[in-house]
Amino acid sequence: MSTDPPIDAPLLRICGLTKTYEKRHTPALGDVNLALGRGRILGLVGPSGSGKSTLARCLTLFEEPTAGEIWFEGRDLCRLSQRERRLMRAQIQIIFQEPASTLNPRFTAAEIVAEPLLIQKRGNPSEQRESAIRMMEMVGLAREAAGRRAHQFSGGQRQRLAIARALILDPKLLILDESFSGLDAALEVQITGLLQELRQRLGLTMILISHDLSLAAELADEIAVMANGALVEQAATAELLARPRHPSTRALLEATLALSWRPS
Amino acid sequence: MKYVARRLLQAALLLLVVSMLSFLFSTLAPGDYYSELRLDPRVSAETIAGLRAQYGLDRPLPARYAAWLASAARGDFGYSLTYHGPVGPLLRERLRATLLLTVTATLLAWLLAIPVGIWNATQRGTWRDGAVRLLLALLLSVPDLLLAIGFLVLAVQTGWFPPGGMKSPGWDSLGSMARARDIAWHMALPVAVLVLGMLPVLVRHVRASMAEALDAPFAWNARAQGIPRLRLLFRHLMPAALNPLISLLGFSLGTLLSASLLIEVLMGWPGLGPLFLEAIMARDFGVVLGVVMMSTTFLAAGNLVADLLLYRADPRIRVR
Numbered sequence: 001m002s003t004d005p006p007i008d009a010p011l012l013r014i015c016g017l018t019k020t021y022e023k024r025h026t027p028a029l030g031d032v033n034l035a036l037g038r039g040r041i042l043g044l045v046g047p048s049g050s051g052k053s054t055l056a057r058c059l060t061l062f063e064e065p066t067a068g069e070i071w072f073e074g075r076d077l078c079r080l081s082q083r084e085r086r087l088m089r090a091q092i093q094i095i096f097q098e099p100a101s102t103l104n105p106r107f108t109a110a111e112i113v114a115e116p117l118l119i120q121k122r123g124n125p126s127e128q129r130e131s132a133i134r135m136m137e138m139v140g141l142a143r144e145a146a147g148r149r150a151h152q153f154s155g156g157q158r159q160r161l162a163i164a165r166a167l168i169l170d171p172k173l174l175i176l177d178e179s180f181s182g183l184d185a186a187l188e189v190q191i192t193g194l195l196q197e198l199r200q201r202l203g204l205t206m207i208l209i210s211h212d213l214s215l216a217a218e219l220a221d222e223i224a225v226m227a228n229g230a231l232v233e234q235a236a237t238a239e240l241l242a243r244p245r246h247p248s249t250r251a252l253l254e255a256t257l258a259l260s261w262r263p264s
Numbered sequence: 265m266k267y268v269a270r271r272l273l274q275a276a277l278l279l280l281v282v283s284m285l286s287f288l289f290s291t292l293a294p295g296d297y298y299s300e301l302r303l304d305p306r307v308s309a310e311t312i313a314g315l316r317a318q319y320g321l322d323r324p325l326p327a328r329y330a331a332w333l334a335s336a337a338r339g340d341f342g343y344s345l346t347y348h349g350p351v352g353p354l355l356r357e358r359l360r361a362t363l364l365l366t367v368t369a370t371l372l373a374w375l376l377a378i379p380v381g382i383w384n385a386t387q388r389g390t391w392r393d394g395a396v397r398l399l400l401a402l403l404l405s406v407p408d409l410l411l412a413i414g415f416l417v418l419a420v421q422t423g424w425f426p427p428g429g430m431k432s433p434g435w436d437s438l439g440s441m442a443r444a445r446d447i448a449w450h451m452a453l454p455v456a457v458l459v460l461g462m463l464p465v466l467v468r469h470v471r472a473s474m475a476e477a478l479d480a481p482f483a484w485n486a487r488a489q490g491i492p493r494l495r496l497l498f499r500h501l502m503p504a505a506l507n508p509l510i511s512l513l514g515f516s517l518g519t520l521l522s523a524s525l526l527i528e529v530l531m532g533w534p535g536l537g538p539l540f541l542e543a544i545m546a547r548d549f550g551v552v553l554g555v556v557m558m559s560t561t562f563l564a565a566g567n568l569v570a571d572l573l574l575y576r577a578d579p580r581i582r583v584r
Contacts, residue, residue, distance in 0.1 A: 060488050089490040102485035105580055106503050116489050149579050 009074065010035040011172060011205050012059075017068035019054055019229075028054040030229045032068070038172075041199065041206045043216025043237065045252060046226035052209045055226070056177045059207075060094045061085055073172065090120050093171040097178040099162030103150035109136060110146035113164045120169060135164045138201075139194060156187045160194065167198065175207045180215065192219055213256040217241060225249045271571055275564040282560045283336070283553070287329050290549040319345060332553070341557065342550035346543065351554035355536070359521075359558065361430060362528065362535030365451060366520045369458035373466055374516070376459070381470020382497070385478055396467075404464040411460055412530045415453045425453050428532030454531045458524055462516070469512050473505035480504055506577050514570025518563035521555075 012035065019029040029051045036042050044052050057063040059070060061077060070077040072092065080088055093116075096102050103112050113132035117123060123131065133146050139160040141153075150158060159180075166174055176195075180188055196219065198204060210216045216223055217237050224234040227248035233240065244250045302312060316322045320331060332342050340350035347354055380396065387393040419425040426432065430450050435443060477483060478501060486500050521536060528537030536555055543551035 062488065086490040089488070094488055096481060096485060096488075098481065101481040104482040104486075104500055104504075106578070115486070115491075119486075119489050119491050119495070151580055 012036040013071040043220030043223040050226040051229040090169040093166040094175040100158035373462035377466035385474035400464040477504035518566025
């Protein structure tokens with residue numbers, strides 16, 4: 001009997017997720033509830049220290065939640081065995097802040113992109129390399145660049161390399177944790193364009209974590225706002241921008257508008 | 265190849281400059297090998313002048329330096345007035361004893377420091393890390409000299425180890441295995457002192473390099489992929505931690521001759537240490553210069569090896 005969840009069930013459902021660190025009195029995450037449908041992009045916004053990255057670390061199995069459940073594809077991530085965790089990591093990929101620094105400077109581009117395949121023991125070395133090169137081409141990097149090392153690429157190309165590595169395992173969920181903060185405007189346009197294209201081609205579900213509401217609004221179908229470790233508001237992007245209900249959302253929106261009105 | 269040739273040329277230049285400076289300083293130092301003879305009323309000034317002329321000490325500095333260079337090119341490295349012979353063969357014999365000690369100690373120290381340093385880095389913030397660091401700090405604060413004296417006292421009181429020297433009496437009549445065992449037994453204490461002296465610095469460096477590698481974003485990313493521990497260690501962390509350690513290895517190699525000088529003197533090891541000390545006391549500048557040049561050669565070679573290893577290990581240096 002198949003244990004696959006029904007196709008219309010959300011890909012990700014978080015119930016009462018709480019994370020408290022030993023030496024801190026207030027929880028980093030307090031009773032977070034969230035649902036995300038397949039193929040959707042969720043913008044997770046909030047000021048620094050609001051718990052966005054802690055949530056990402058719980059989702060990528062870097063942190064053990066203190067309480068709560070994370071249902072992904074019908075399975076609770078908090079109750080997986082070590083082996084199941086390794087397999088599950090293939091399904092949920094994360095691109096960290098400053099993705100260029102997450103590329104090992106000693107590896108060639110093909111080795112960087114192929115490493116997740118090697119870790120997941122998929123295919124033999126030549127198949128892994130060929131898949132890596134195909135994925136590089138998909139994100140707009142030339143086949144000839146496969147033997148180059150990270151420092152021989154431009155900033156934008158390194159971002160693409162990090163995206164290629166995150167997508168090589170054909171994940172169901174891609175988390176972008178402040179991945180584009182610090183990019184110049186032209187690069188940001190390039191990368192967001194690439195992500196939109198990849199979403200259409202691959203049907204990716206994404207969580208876009210950012211402190212920048214305007215960037216999240218550009219890509220996301222819906223936006224969740226976090227403040228002080230709690231998820232204070234979640235709504236469709238247009239709805240949230242038009243009628244922000246929570247004071248934190250309004251503050252973020254006002255800050256974004258103030259920035260956009262500033263003479264350049 | 266161009267890089268290697270350039271580095272070799274630099275090393276040769278360094279040796280030349282050091283030899284010039286050493287030569288210059290040795291003449292600036294007051295007195296020479298025959299100074300003490302002057303105090304002896306039985307030896308006439310003419311005799312001393314004759315001796316100085318015989319060994320070329322009365323010639324101008326450039327001429328003496330040129331003669332020394334020619335002698336170095338032959339492998340003699342000047343003349344020892346104490347031993348009445350060329351310095352080269354004298355140094356080579358002592359060099360073997362010193363290297364036996366220092367190579368063994370350096371190898372052991374690195375073999376211990378790498379796993380301890382790596383383990384320490386993975387235990388950051390725990391009491392285990394604190395305990396090891398405290399122990400190393402204590403060890404670092406104890407001078408090698410004191411450690412050596414402590415070990416000698418132990419050797420004398422327990423009789424477990426010989427209190428000095430390299431061979432037991434009657435060593436020549438032993439079989440080859442027994443000879444090796446006897447030397448190993450004599451080596452134990454000086455090697456232990458040297459290892460304990462090197463260990464704190466090495467472990468600290470390995471720990472720091474590994475801690476930095478553990479915090480590197482690419483290591484985090486690899487962990488997010490669920491990378492197995494051993495692959496993380498050997499493919500990501502160790503290569504990333506390697507650069508500062510290679511430089512330190514170069515330094516270790518460079519100090520192979522000088523690291524044990526004091527311990528050799530104290531523990532009666534017939535290496536370069538006692539020879540160097542005697543030569544300084546007797547103002548036998550030929551031997552002093554020979555030891556200085558040999559140490560400099562090792563230092564230059566250590567640096568060269570480190571640079572070549574870095575060139576090999578880090579693709580970014582190759583591209584530059």
